[in-house]
Amino acid sequence: MPNLPKFSDLPLNKEDPFKSAWGLYGKDDQLGFLNRLTDDVVLEAVKEIKTGTRVSLNWPLDAQSSIPFFNRQAFHKHVYAKPPRCVNDDVWTFNTQSSSQWDGFRHFGYQKEKQFYNGITMEDIHGEESSNVNGIGAWSEKGIVGRGVLVDYHAWRTANNIPYSPFETDSIPLSHLKATLASQGTELKFGDILIIRSGYMAAYNTLFNDQLSALAAVNPPHFGGVEQSEEMLEWIWENFAAVAGDQPSFECWPGKGEWLLHEVLLAGWGCPIGELFDLERLSVVCKEKGRWSFFVSSEVCNVPGGVASPPNILAIF
Incomplete structure (x- = not known):
């Protein structure tokens, strides 16, 4: 691990919000934890590629086309002909968080202080002097590329008869994640991309539309x-460059305490949060190969000032 400030020393500036690390990479930094994905870290991660097997972690963009949660807009696709030529074009309209997504630094701020990563405000984003600051397009130059680690919590807990409900405010304890890693024989390296299979997608795939409609009607x-x-x-501070899972919210939702992981990860540290990743095929391949680490390549959409993006992500073994 590089010479990072101790977690106990956060916030770096005592007047800043809870556990924030503003200024660690410069006051104008746009990458946050992605600065941990140095050339050396990525080069080491390439060693994970041994067979060339590739697995997509992208849920279809229209997977929630009729019943998206959090009242988000559904995906719409319009395919139209361009006569007299034998040609088609199409137009897609969608909320960037209605399917697999990376949450960017404009998405969720500290709720009490009303500030985003490095102290950016809503006025900075929406005011007359607004800019593309903290936009997800800044990530596109180098992407999110490195060593991915799957924590197959769903497989571990079912094998150990541990109850968990993806559609209740159930918390996954850190002790359970560490036990899962131990059972897999997976060791972490600094700068890993953490990916947790909670079992949400497996449960979602068993539900009918009327059941999903009833769940989507619950607010929050x-x-x-x-x-x-x-x-x-x-x-997370001591190990990872980004975190992700198959859940709609990564952390249990609604929150149970005075603060949310989203506040600290996105607004405090600039740690990307991936949600609604489809990890079912990845789980199968990891078990077949007997290893739960792999090379990850994710290229976000180059949208200056964007809030979130489909991950366009592959795991490569």
Whole structure:
């Protein structure tokens, strides 16, 4: 691990919000934890490629075409002909968080302070002097590329008869994630991209439309996810460059405490959060190969000032 400030020393500036690390990479930084994906870290991650097997982690963009959660707009595709030539064009309209997504630094700020990563405000984003600051397009130059690690919590907990409901505010304890890694024989390396299979997608795929409609009508929606604890934050701080899962919210939702992981990860640290990744095929391939680490290549859409983006992500073994 490089010479990082200790978790116990956060926030770096005592007047800044809870556990924030503003200014660690410069006051105008747009990459946050992605600065951890140095050339050396990526070069080391390339060693994960041994067979060339590729697995997409992208849920179809129209997977929630009729019943998206969080009242988000559904995906619409319009294909139209261009006569007299034998030619088609199409237009897609969608909320960037209605399917697999990376949450960018404009998405979720500290709620009390009303500030985003490095102190950016809503006025900075929406005011007369607005700019593309903290936009997800800044990530596109180098992408999110490195060593991915799947924590197959769903497989571990079912094998150990541990109850968990993806559609209730159930917390996944850090101790369970560490136990899953131990059972897999997976060791972490600094700068890894953490990917957690909670079982949300497996459960979602068993539900009928009327059941999904009833769940989507609940406001706020209820989802399982990782626990909201300082121990979880410290674990992420010390190990990862980005975090992701198959859940709609990554952390349990609604929150159970005075603060949310989204606040600290996105607004405090600039740590990308991936959600609604389809990890079912990845789980099968990891088990077949007997390893849960792989090379990850994710290229976000180059949209200056964008809030979120489909991940366009592949795991390569």
